Every structure is written in C-alpha cells, then in structure tokens.
Amino acid sequence: MDxxxxxxxxxxxxxLQGTLVTLKIVIISLLIALVIGLVSGLMSTSLNRFLxxxxxxxxxxxxxxxxxxxxxxxxxxxxxFLDIRIPAETAGIIAISxxxxxxxxxxxxxxxxxxxxxxxxxxxxxxxxRYQTMRLVxxxxxxxxxxxxxxxxxxxxxxxxxxxxxxxxAELTQSGEIIVSSNFRAFEIYGVVGVFxxxxxxxxxxxxxxxxxxYAIG
Numbered sequence: 001m002d003x004x005x006x007x008x009x010x011x012x013x014x015x016l017q018g019t020l021v022t023l024k025i026v027i028i029s030l031l032i033a034l035v036i037g038l039v040s041g042l043m044s045t046s047l048n049r050f051l052x053x054x055x056x057x058x059x060x061x062x063x064x065x066x067x068x069x070x071x072x073x074x075x076x077x078x079x080x081f082l083d084i085r086i087p088a089e090t091a092g093i094i095a096i097s098x099x100x101x102x103x104x105x106x107x108x109x110x111x112x113x114x115x116x117x118x119x120x121x122x123x124x125x126x127x128x129x130r131y132q133t134m135r136l137v138x139x140x141x142x143x144x145x146x147x148x149x150x151x152x153x154x155x156x157x158x159x160x161x162x163x164x165x166x167x168x169x170a171e172l173t174q175s176g177e178i179i180v181s182s183n184f185r186a187f188e189i190y191g192v193v194g195v196f197x198x199x200x201x202x203x204x205x206x207x208x209x210x211x212x213x214x215y216a217i218g
Contacts, residue, residue: 007185008192011176015189018175019196022161025089025171029096030157036101041108042134055105062102068163071095075167092164100157107149111142151208155201162197172196 044055062070075091078084086094115138123133165174176193180186 004185004188007183007188011179011183011189011192014175014179015172015192015196018170018172019200021089021169021175022158022171023200025093025096025161025164025169026154026158029093029100029161030154032093032097033100033104033157036097037104037108040101040105041112044105044109045112059102059105062099063106067095067099067160068166070099071163071167088164088167088169091167092161092169096157096160096164099160100153103153103156104150107146107153108142110149111146112138114145115141147208147212151204154204158197158200158204 040055040058043051044059046052046055071092074095075086075088079086112134119137119141120133123137124130128136161171162173164171165177168174170178172193176189180189183189
C-alpha cells in the first residue's frame with residue numbers, strides 16, 4: 001500500500017503537467033470548434049442551396065471518418081502531400097477542432113430548427129431582417145435549448161484528446177504511458193489518469209447544471 005502511494009506521489013508532477021496540456025488543447029479546440037460549428041450551422045439552415053451543400057459535405061465527411069484517422073491524416077498525410085511540417089500539438093488542435101466543429105454544427109442546426117417559424121415571421125413583421133432575426137430572436141432561444149447537448153459534446157471532446165497520444169503529444173494519457181513504461185505500475189498510474197479525467201468531466205457537468213438552471217427557459 002505504501003509502495004503504491006509513493007508511486008502515485010512520484011507520478012503526480014508529470015500527470016499534472018499532462019493535465020494542463022489536455023486542458024489547453026481542449027479550451028483552444030472548443031473555442032475554434034464553436035466558431036466553426038456556428039458558421040456551419042448557419043450555413044446548413046441558409047436559404048442558399050450551395051451553402052447548405054458545403055455544410056452538409058463537411059459534416060458528413062467528419063462524422064463519417066474516425067477521429068484517429070483524421071489526426072493521422074493531418075499530422076502525417078498533409079505534411080507529406082504539401083511538403084510542410086505541422087507540429088504535433090498544432091495538428092492535434094486542428095483535428096479536434098474540425099471534429100468537434102462538425103458535431104457542434106449539427107447542434108446549432110437542430111437548435112435553430114427547433115424555434116418555430118412563427119417566431120421568424122413575427123420578427124420579420126416587426127421590420128427585422130434575416131440577420132437581425134437570427135441574432136436577436138432565434139439564436140438566444142436556441143442556445144438555451146442547446147446547453148445540455150453542448151456539454152455532452154464538450155465531455156466527448158475531453159475524452160477524445162486521449163487519442164492525441166498516438167502522435168506523441170504529452171497530454172494526460174501520454175504522460176501516463178510514459179510513466180508506466182518506466183515503472184511498469186499500470187494499475188496505479190492508469191487509475192490516477194482515470195480519476196483526473198473524472199474530475200475534469202465532473203466539474204464540467206456540475207457547471208453545466210448551474211448554467212441550465214440559470215438560463216432555463218420559462
């Protein structure tokens with residue numbers, strides 16, 4: 001027991017460092033993904049057929065291929081084809097952002113479509129154009145309805161960062177693998193890694209419940 005505790009204590013600095021890398025990648029990726037998702041979601045609900053087609057192709061491409069393949073394609077495939085070098089962390093952020101953006105796009109599309117046409121028509125009758133109607137009437141209501149689904153996607157994204165260990169990014173899972181390769185104490189180390197993920201996801205879940213209550217419709 002004492003030996004296991006010492007193994008965990010010795011591993012904490014590297015695991016905490018890996019956790020910070022994970023959080024950095026998650027935060028940057030989700031901020032980018034939210035922008036991508038919003039733009040793609042608006043395109044998918046546009047009256048312009050060409051914009052809807054582009055959004056649909058993007059979502060189908062990303063959702064139809066595994067994230068790990070996307071990571072390998074961006075980190076190994078693109079540099080080979082374009083004769084450039086993409087740092088592992090940059091490639092990881094691009095892959096996570098594009099992947100999460102496609103799912104967030106569908107969240108925005110569903111949320112926007114959940115607002116009744118009567119609201120659109122009422123706003124237009126008051127003299128608001130399509131952009132103003134979307135910004136002032138539709139999106140504020142839709143986003144409130146999207147909060148639980150957003151949180152689910154954020155949780156999935158946190159877990160997805162573990163795949164970045166495949167390209168050598170020293171995030172939480174990779175940090176655990178490095179430690180296990182040196183001390184062979186997989187039970188203790190992966191147990192702590194799991195606890196760290198659990199803590200991050202639990203904090204996010206608790207925060208989301210507060211936001212849901214704070215901005216609950218009605």
